[in-house]
Amino acid sequence: MSNPTVVQVNDLSKRFVIRKEKSLKERVVNFGRSNLHKEDFWALRDVNIAIESGTTVGLIGPNGSGKSTLLKMIGGILQPTTGTVQVRGRMAALLELGAGFHPDLTGRENVYLNASILGLSTAQIDRYFDAIVDFSGIEPFIDTQVKFYSSGMYVRLAFSVAVHVDPDLLLVDEVLAVGDEPFQRKCMDRIRQFQTEGRTIVLVTHGLDQVAELCDRAIVLEHGVVKADGAPRDALRVLRTDFDQIRADELQRERADTSAQGAEARPSARIVSAQVLQDGQPVDTISVGTPITIRVTLEAADPLESWILGFGFDSAGGQTIYGTNSKLLKVALPTVVGTASFDFDVPQARLGEGAYTVHGAIADASGAEIHRLREAARVHVTTPGTEIGFVHLGATLAATPV
Numbered sequence: 329m330s331n332p333t334v335v336q337v338n339d340l341s342k343r344f345v346i347r348k349e350k351s352l353k354e355r356v357v358n359f360g361r362s363n364l365h366k367e368d369f370w371a372l373r374d375v376n377i378a379i380e381s382g383t384t385v386g387l388i389g390p391n392g393s394g395k396s397t398l399l400k401m402i403g404g405i406l407q408p409t410t411g412t413v414q415v416r417g418r419m420a421a422l423l424e425l426g427a428g429f430h431p432d433l434t435g436r437e438n439v440y441l442n443a444s445i446l447g448l449s450t451a452q453i454d455r456y457f458d459a460i461v462d463f464s465g466i467e468p469f470i471d472t473q474v475k476f477y478s479s480g481m482y483v484r485l486a487f488s489v490a491v492h493v494d495p496d497l498l499l500v501d502e503v504l505a506v507g508d509e510p511f512q513r514k515c516m517d518r519i520r521q522f523q524t525e526g527r528t529i530v531l532v533t534h535g536l537d538q539v540a541e542l543c544d545r546a547i548v549l550e551h552g553v554v555k556a557d558g559a560p561r562d563a564l565r566v567l568r569t570d571f572d573q574i575r576a577d578e579l580q581r582e583r584a585d586t587s588a589q590g591a592e593a594r595p596s597a598r599i600v601s602a603q604v605l606q607d608g609q610p611v612d613t614i615s616v617g618t619p620i621t622i623r624v625t626l627e628a629a630d631p632l633e634s635w636i637l638g639f640g641f642d643s644a645g646g647q648t649i650y651g652t653n654s655k656l657l658k659v660a661l662p663t664v665v666g667t668a669s670f671d672f673d674v675p676q677a678r679l680g681e682g683a684y685t686v687h688g689a690i691a692d693a694s695g696a697e698i699h700r701l702r703e704a705a706r707v708h709v710t711t712p713g714t715e716i717g718f719v720h721l722g723a724t725l726a727a728t729p730v
C-alpha cells in the first residue's frame with residue numbers, strides 16, 4: 329500500500345509580470361508615457377506533482393528554472409496563477425532569507441511569532457524555546473533585533489524554529505548554504521533524523537551529490553517545466569547531460585572569441601583535442617571498470633623536444649580528480665613537429681557515477697605548462713549505484729559481525 333499524499337500539485341502555473349526599461353528609441357516614440365513596458369513571464373508551466381508522506385524530494389535545475397517559486401507555492405507564500413496546491417499536515421519552511429522574521433523584533437520575539445504562526449501554543453513554545461536557542465547556537469544574540477543579524481545567524485534561528493515545531497512537511501530552500509560548515513552538517517544530521525522519523529522533506533539545492541545521497545526522488549525543472557521526475561540517479565543524469573550541453577555551447581563561443589583575437593598569443597605547441605575511446609571508437613558514456621584510451625592530439629609549430637604530455641579528469645565543479653603525465657609514468661617522448669597523437673591506456677576506469685571532463689596539457693622539461701586544453705572531452709560514467717563519490721572502489725560488506 330502506498331503512503332498518503334502530503335503535497336498534491338495540479339496543473340500549476342505561475343506568471344510574473346516583469347517591467348522592463350524601454351529603449352531610447354521607444355522612449356522617443358512613446359514620449360510622455362511610462363518608460364517601462366510590461367511583459368508576462370511564466371516561471372512555472374503546468375506542473376503536476378504528488379509527494380508521498382515520508383519521502384525526501386530534491387528540486388534541482390539550472391538558475392532561474394522555477395525551483396524556489398515552486399517551493400514557495402507549496403509553502404503557500406506565493407499564489408498560483410492557475411492550478412492548485414494542496415498540503416496535508418503541519419508544514420515548516422525555510423524559504424527566503426529572513427522570510428517570516430520581523431526585522432524590528434528580537435530573536436526571542438521572532439521565535440514566539442514564528443512558532444505561533446506555525447500553529448504552536450505559547451505553552452508549547454515555552455517548552456521548546458531553550459532547545460530552539462540551543463540548536464541555533466546564537467544565544468548571546470537572542471535578545472537583539474534580528475535586523476542586526478548576519479545572514480548565517482538568520483538561517484540558524486529560522487532552521488532551528490522550523491525543525492522544533494514538529495512538522496510533518498519540511499521545506500528547505502538553498503538558504504541553508506549560507507550557514508557555516510559545522511552548522512550545515514548539524515542541519516544535515518537533523519534532516520536525516522527527520523527522514524528516519526518518516527517526515528516528508530522537499531529541498532531545493534544545487535548540491536547534486538547531496539541529492540544523490542539524501543533524496544529518494546529528484547525533480548528536474550527547466551524553464552518552469554518538469555523535465556525529469558524519478559530516482560535521483562536518473563534525474564541527475566538528465567540534468568548533468570543538459571548542463572554539459574550548456575557548458576559545451578559556452579565553450580564553443582569562448583573558443584570562437586579567442587581565435588577571433590588573433591594568432592599572436594598562441595603558444596609554440598598546443599593541445600588540439602582529447603578523446604575518450606573504447607575499442608578504438610570515441611564514446612561519451614562508459615561503464616565503470618571498463619578499459620578506455622585517452623587519445624591526446626597536439627600541434628607543434630616548432631620541434632618539441634624534452635617535453636611532457638599529460639591528461640586528467642575534472643569534476644563538474646572543475647576540480648581535477650585524477651591526472652597523470654609522461655614524466656610521472658617515466659616515458660620519454662620523441663621530438664615532435666606538426667600534428668601528433670598519443671594514447672594513454674587506462675585498463676579499468678574506476679571513476680564514480682557522474683559526468684567528467686577531460687583535459688590535456690603540454691609542459692616543458694622543467695614542468696612549466698606550455699598549453700592546457702580544458703574540457704577537451706566529456707564522459708559520463710555509469711555504475712551499479714552501490715557507491716557515491718568520485719572513485720569507485722568496489723567495496724563490499726560482510727553481513728556477519730567480525
Ligand SMILES: Nc1ncnc2c1ncn2[C@@H]1O[C@H](COP(=O)(O)OP(=O)(O)OP(=O)(O)O)[C@@H](O)[C@H]1O
Pocket residue numbers: 344345346369371389390391392393394395396397398
Ligand atoms: N517576484 C518575481 N517577479 C518577477 N519574476 C520573478 C519573481 N520571482 C521569481 N521570478 C523569476 O522567475 C524565474 C524563476 O525563479 P526562481 O527563483 O524560482 O528560480 P530558481 O530555479 O530557484 O533559481 P536559482 O537556482 O537561481 O535559485 C526567474 O526567471 C526569476 O527571475
